[in-house]
Amino acid sequence: MANHDTGRPSRRRILKGLAAGTAIAGFVPTRFAIGQPAKVRVGLMLPYTGTYAALGKNIDDAFRLAITEKGGKLGGRDIEYVVLDDEAEPAKGADNANKLVTRDKVDFLVGTVHSGVQMAMVKVATDNNTMLLIPNAGAQAATGPLCAPNIFRASFSNWQPGFAMGKVAAEQGKKRGVVISWDYAAGTESTDAFKEGFTKGGGKIEKELFLPFPEVEFQKLLTQIAEIKPDLGYAFYAGDGAAKFVKDYAAAGLKDKIELVGPGFLTDGTLQAQGDSAQGMQTTLHYADGLDNAKDKAFRAAFRQATGREADVYAVQGYDTAQLLLAGMSGVKGDTCARKELIGAMEKAEIDSPRGKFTLSKAHNPVQDIYLRKVSGTQNRYVSVAVKALADPATGCKMA
Ligand code: BEZ
Numbered sequence: 487m488a489n490h491d492t493g494r495p496s497r498r499r500i501l502k503g504l505a506a507g508t509a510i511a512g513f514v515p516t517r518f519a520i521g522q523p524a525k526v527r528v529g530l531m532l533p534y535t536g537t538y539a540a541l542g543k544n545i546d547d548a549f550r551l552a553i554t555e556k557g558g559k560l561g562g563r564d565i566e567y568v569v570l571d572d573e574a575e576p577a578k579g580a581d582n583a584n585k586l587v588t589r590d591k592v593d594f595l596v597g598t599v600h601s602g603v604q605m606a607m608v609k610v611a612t613d614n615n616t617m618l619l620i621p622n623a624g625a626q627a628a629t630g631p632l633c634a635p636n637i638f639r640a641s642f643s644n645w646q647p648g649f650a651m652g653k654v655a656a657e658q659g660k661k662r663g664v665v666i667s668w669d670y671a672a673g674t675e676s677t678d679a680f681k682e683g684f685t686k687g688g689g690k691i692e693k694e695l696f697l698p699f700p701e702v703e704f705q706k707l708l709t710q711i712a713e714i715k716p717d718l719g720y721a722f723y724a725g726d727g728a729a730k731f732v733k734d735y736a737a738a739g740l741k742d743k744i745e746l747v748g749p750g751f752l753t754d755g756t757l758q759a760q761g762d763s764a765q766g767m768q769t770t771l772h773y774a775d776g777l778d779n780a781k782d783k784a785f786r787a788a789f790r791q792a793t794g795r796e797a798d799v800y801a802v803q804g805y806d807t808a809q810l811l812l813a814g815m816s817g818v819k820g821d822t823c824a825r826k827e828l829i830g831a832m833e834k835a836e837i838d839s840p841r842g843k844f845t846l847s848k849a850h851n852p853v854q855d856i857y858l859r860k861v862s863g864t865q866n867r868y869v870s871v872a873v874k875a876l877a878d879p880a881t882g883c884k885m886a
Contacts, residue, residue, distance in 0.1 A: 523820065525566040528811075529586035531597030531607065532621075534571040537700040538599045538725045540755055542571075545621045545804030547793050549596065552808035555788065560811065561820025568592055572603050574700070576670075579606025587614050593822050594619060596807060599800075601625035601644065601671035602699075608632050617828070621807040622800060625671050629851035631882030635829050638850045640807040640837070642772050643878035644672050647749035648679030650770040650856040650872040651720060655680075655747060656687020660717040663689055666707055666731075667722040669696035676722040676749055684720075692716050702730045708738040719744055724751035729759040736763035750774075750859060750866060755798035757864040767861045770872050773799040773841045774857040775865035782840035796864075797840070806839045813837070849880035 530549070532542035546569070553565065568590045572582050579602070586592045587610055595611055595618045598604055604623035611618035611634075618637045620628060624644035628637060655663065663684055667673030673696060681691050692714050695707045711719055719740075723731045728751060735746055741763065746752075750771025753764050785805060789797040810832055817831025818824040836845050837852075844854040856873045859866040880886040 523563050525564045526560045526594070526815070526820070526822065527566050527568060527590065527592045528560075529568045529570065529590060529592030529595045529597075531570045531572050531582055531586055531595065531603075533574040533599050533603075534569075536574045537727050538574045541599045541622065541725055541800040544755065544795070544798060544800040545599070545807070548789060548797070548801040548804035549621065549808040551788060551792050552805045553812065554792075556812055559820075561815030561818060563815075563820040572598050572600070574598075574600040574603060576600065576602030576606060579603040580610060583607045583610035587611075587616050593617065594811060596621060596811075598623055600699075601675070604628060605671070608637060611637060617822075619807050619811060621803045623672070624675065626675050626878070626881075627671075629847070629849040629878060629883060630880055633849045633880065633883035633885050635885070636825075638810060638832055638846070640810050640852065641803040642854070643851050644675035645679040645682075645878050646772065646854070646876050647751075647770045647856055648676040648720075648722070649683040650858075650876065651747055651749060652680040652683020652685075652689070653687055654683075654768070654770060654858055654872050655718060655720070656684050656689045660684075660745070661689055662716040663691050663718050663720055664693045664695060664711055664714055664716045665691060665720045665722075666695045666711070667697075668699040668701070668727070670699045672724075673699070673722045677720065680720045700727055702727050704731055704734045705738075708734060708740065711744060712738065712740060716744060719746050721746060721748045721752055723748070724754075725756070728752045729756040732756070732760045732767070733763045750799060753859075753861055753866055755800060757861065757866070764861045765863075768869075769859050769861075769866065770856050771799060771859060771866070772852070772854045772856055773802050774859040774868035776868040777840070777842065777857075778868075779840070779842060781838050785840040802840045806837050806841075809837050809839070810835055847877050847880060847886065849878065849883040849886040851878045851880065853877040 534542050599622040601623045604625045608628050620639040622641045665677035747768050750769040786797045813835035814828045814832040818828045844852045855871050856876050858869040858872040860869050
């Protein structure tokens, strides 16, 4: 059943709140301040298992860190998290998102990592008019033809890092390329974007090689690359798949013969596992090690302190998703019924991100610098700004 979520509490939830001795006033604490306002329900739909598990965990931890740093509340209201493992499984995406929206009645749907799962979440959020905040997945349609006032992204579009890497590779004099990826939206959009930047600069793509997600038997593809002998390979993989691909590429003897580049997901959060096989690799992304800004230094220290792990791009995106939500909820003092004002506050927000400050485009996607990075030890070291303030073209978005 469609749930036209206006942000108001259901009768069932008010009764539940009364029974628990809380939430007497419903969801509009500024207007009906009788007792404690109800908690804001935040649904975290992320991959906590599978190839993208580490990505989901870093997003979750950094999201909560940002909120804890601001007193643990959203617009003055306590938070209840509802957590769901989407397993990076597109076939379960609609059911999972519907559980959070219809059964759990979340006020905000936050997720996810995998572009295919994201498309299901976009549909559920659109059908139910639920606020959706995307902390990773770059699926272009979310801020393109399917853009909507209630859909926001705090990460990137698949086009942004891909296009930048294509431009850089052409500027560095590479002429013949191959692209390699998983055959789903992120892989095809990222490699298409690389192709666009590369061919605009005079390069040519000799071959496009794909495997179904999340397969990691790369040998056949590596043999084909060795036969083609291009100037470079551009690969989109992330998480455990990226770690294995980069190691297999080196083990096949290709590393010193055919330069391997990619969007930064190829080496972000994976360098411990990749070791020598990744040294010297160039990638492009909206984050890098060594950005040397105060926000990044403080964030990295806080994330390390909270989790015992080093931050990566996924942690940054989780943190910024929460910062965007905090900006919206403080703009309406926690009143989720003030939907127009909530959206307005999020649209106007300037996010003080560890990646550098950014704002959102009319399509609700970050307008941001894309950095060229180079692997050194266990770091993706900042080299230069590959493209300044890059906005996704948002093709097909009626709001843009
Ligand atoms: C995606 O599916 O959009 C994606 C997954 C991992 C890293 C980057 C993008």
